[in-house]
Amino acid sequence: METDELLLNMGPVHPATHGVLRFKLRMDGEIIRDCEIVMGYLHRGTEKLGEMKTYLQFIPYTDRLDYLSAMPNNYAYVKAVEELADIEVPLRAEYIRVLTLELNRIINHLVFMGSLILDLGANTAIMWGFREREKALQLYEMLCGARMTFSYMRIGGVREDLPEGFIPKLNDFIKDMEKRIVDYEQLINGNEIFLLRMKNIGVINADEAINYGMTGPSLRGSGVNYDIRKLEPYSIYPDIDFKACVRKECDSYARYLVRMDEMKESLHILRQVADTMPAGDIITTQKYGIAPMTGAPSAVMTYFPRIFTPPVGEVYTRTEAPKGELGFYVVSDGTTKPYRVKIRSPSFCNLVALPKMIVGLKIPDLIAAFGTIDIVLGDVDR
């Protein structure tokens, strides 16, 4: 009997593609023979915008890259500029930064968990994830006034100091979250159907994963003991006790478990940071005339010079964003605007490995493997 390959177009509008991504699948019945990824539907030219805006004005645009974890994006960009201009950041500002970064890691992984389980067909976990996320977002709302697009980091520090009653509320959140993680694990981890769907699906071994440019939790799920926070410690991470969560199984389930472990690890970091929060400035006073505006009637205490010109040079910094290695390559030509901003987004590079993972599997496996890579289309298309 003569058979024909089925060309199936998954996306750009499809419930499981987390946005506007398109898979061109060549299928043999339900088995995927070849997968081509078409993207760019959300391309907004962020890198070109970076050349048009001043260093400070670009911060709100970094929020819109990976809109689920805006704070690490803010931080990665700000860190690149600080390294370029050699700015010292006060200790309290670094503590607040790490606090917000780790809180954002929890938020990101909650959404990851929810959307992964939703993609597998169980509808409960996503609402539980969003329930806890809402509490974290309220913390952010208290801190910086926005719930998703924070633009809270400033070059040399942070925008505002911790509000009154923030630390007790954070402690409540940590306590609550610990109980909820137990709920998630009871619902998901041992569930036989979940294991059937996740184990030995989307296997990629360590060497291949590195070669395909995977980073972050997806790579740690393949057994590479690596974490930029450990390897190239930045901010106050050297002083904090935490471990990189690694799993050796290389499959979708391992990638899921790594993220669940990371949530617990982030809670651990949050507790340490909240306990040892030092007093001091929240934005640097040393260079470029950056000074806190004393006696200002407004709650907004920071003041940044309108003309900020870092020296000529170029820098590449990498940070450990929730989705993987987030790097900013910033080139300065000595004017108020960056000459070139290159964003190395984790989602884009993790997605390279997807066709390798799923060839020979079925559509449901594509969705399971795709869910565990954890991408955001704003980050892929930039």
Added chain:
Amino acid sequence: MAWISKNWAMTGIMKGLIVTLKHIFHIGNRPLVTVQYPYEKMKLAPRFRGRHSVDQDACIGCGICEVSCPNGTIRIVKYNGRWFPEFNLGMCLFCGLCVDACPMNAIKMNGGYELANYSRESLVYGPERILFKKEVNK
């Protein structure tokens, strides 16, 4: 048989069923958390970055906010013989850079978040809609 016992012991599903049952009957601090939005609203944090408002007495119309805005949201217009900013909220990123940049601390962002409207023109908030007068403590 080993495969069956390994994969179909159903213990994991039982655990999940118990957790969901606890949620159905709200056992052990698992309350309903959503609010009936249009009828019931959540309390906003005091720092919430919503619609702008400009202190009528403090604003000097210097235009620094216009320069600092990354998206070209702000335009300085003449109103009642003085210069005030006009916000095109359709383009606003709600980043708060104008608030930071204002030398007189005249711009505030708080409150209003229900900004949906039927036309793009009505999203342009001129001085007549954003000015407020600060109450002076006697």
Added chain:
Amino acid sequence: MNAAEELKQAMPAAVVSTGMLIDKPLAIIKKEEILKAAGKVKEMGFDNLSVITGIDYRDRFEVIYNFFSYKKKENLVLKVVLDHEAPSVDSVASIWKVADWLERETYDLVGIKFTGHPNLVRILLPDGWNGHPLRKDYDMETEQFVTMGEDGEDIVSTDGSNLLRRR
């Protein structure tokens, strides 16, 4: 001795000069030798190609490769300088799979040709887009309209005539 100098010792013909990029060793490579140098870099243990950046300096193009080694925990930056007229450089996609997409992206946005790349087509922008946006001489004034054709291909026009308009 850092990795860049090691590379210079191993391949003196390929490396033009070495230096530092803030805290990362930097080696400027001759454009013809990049594939060989990349192979050597891979042998030296730099298994992760972090990012490929293309920069338009108006008189020249630079392509910058950031490497990281999971074994030695070291960074290395390679830089290739290309002339502005017809920028092209050998592809390293045969060594690092991730370079496939990174080079496509650089081609798409900066317009640098990677010879030997298996599938060098636009990745973020639609096929048929005019110009490469991250070049400094990119025409920012002309608006380009994209619609989807009968078979799902992208149709780009500058006058918007292919847009579906209802009267």
Added chain:
Amino acid sequence: MIANAYELVVYILSAIGIYDPINGFFQNYGMEYLLRIIIIVVEIVVLLVFVLLTVMFLSWLERKMFAWVQSRYGPMITGPHGLFQPIADGIKLVGKEDIIPAGADRWIFTLAPFIIFVPALLVFIPLPFGDSLIISDLRIGLLYIIAISALSPVSILLAGWASNNKYSLMGAMRAVAQDISYTIPLALAAIAVVLYVGSLSTVDIVRAQEGTWFDIIPRWFIFVQPLAFILFLIASIAEMGRIPFDFQESEQELVAGFYTEYSGMKFAMYFLGEYAHMFAVSGVIVTVFLGGWTGPVLPFIPVQITSLVYFIIKTYAVIFFAMWLRDTVPRMRIDQLLNLGWKIMIPLALLNLLVTSFLLTAGVV
């Protein structure tokens, strides 16, 4: 002895003394069959109204339970606790534009949603809602139920084929594969009970479950045939097409499966059909394994009313379980589902059948 609902109506009419005059009136014109037809039509209308109300209530209950599990309120605005939400939804769906895709086979596309409602309703005919509350006590009732519920994939296949959409077709093919693999264990599990009872009639099956052991344990077949019950339950949930076995829709993979292209009233028909089928299948589970209408007999209340209440309580318990399961587990993969059906459930059902028939022949039970 009242056998079915028709006789029950006749009995009630006679008891209040109006049956004979009416019957005489029709006999004068030589049309006694007309009265029979009228009574049956009334029965069917009552059944239809009951099913529609049940479907509405079920869709409300499903949403409510879903919401409670997820720490939400669910529908709250229309009516007390959103009880009239299904009516609002129905009005909305009827008011929507009815879209027929350009490449679709118009006739089949229009016909398919109506076909799905037919088997879901036909299943109710031999389903005993209570003592003598049955439309018709067929002697092959159980076989009839299994045969009729196997018709629903025909409609799904028609819908999937006529939509001229790859996702719809894949959903339809999955539904057919699933139904074929799961009707067999369903039937085999039911045959074990039939062997035990010696009759295919649903009423006989329920009657065989009356009484108790040691005055405490009801003589339900779930205790006699636990393995058959589990197989029947899993196969029924697969037949209902609900999570973890909802491959015909599988929203995250196939967008909406076979009804991707449907909108408006036709979509609502699938919705109604799904819930009616769910109620019917739960009723069958209750009838075959959970003792049907049987329960403690209360004084002063007619047995018809108590039995109806018992039946509905038990059916809702099964539906509750199905909804509860839906809130908890993810979807399986289609090949895993077929593996489960062919490699585990059918051999187990055959084994169960073998042991049962051996025990029955040996006279142990």
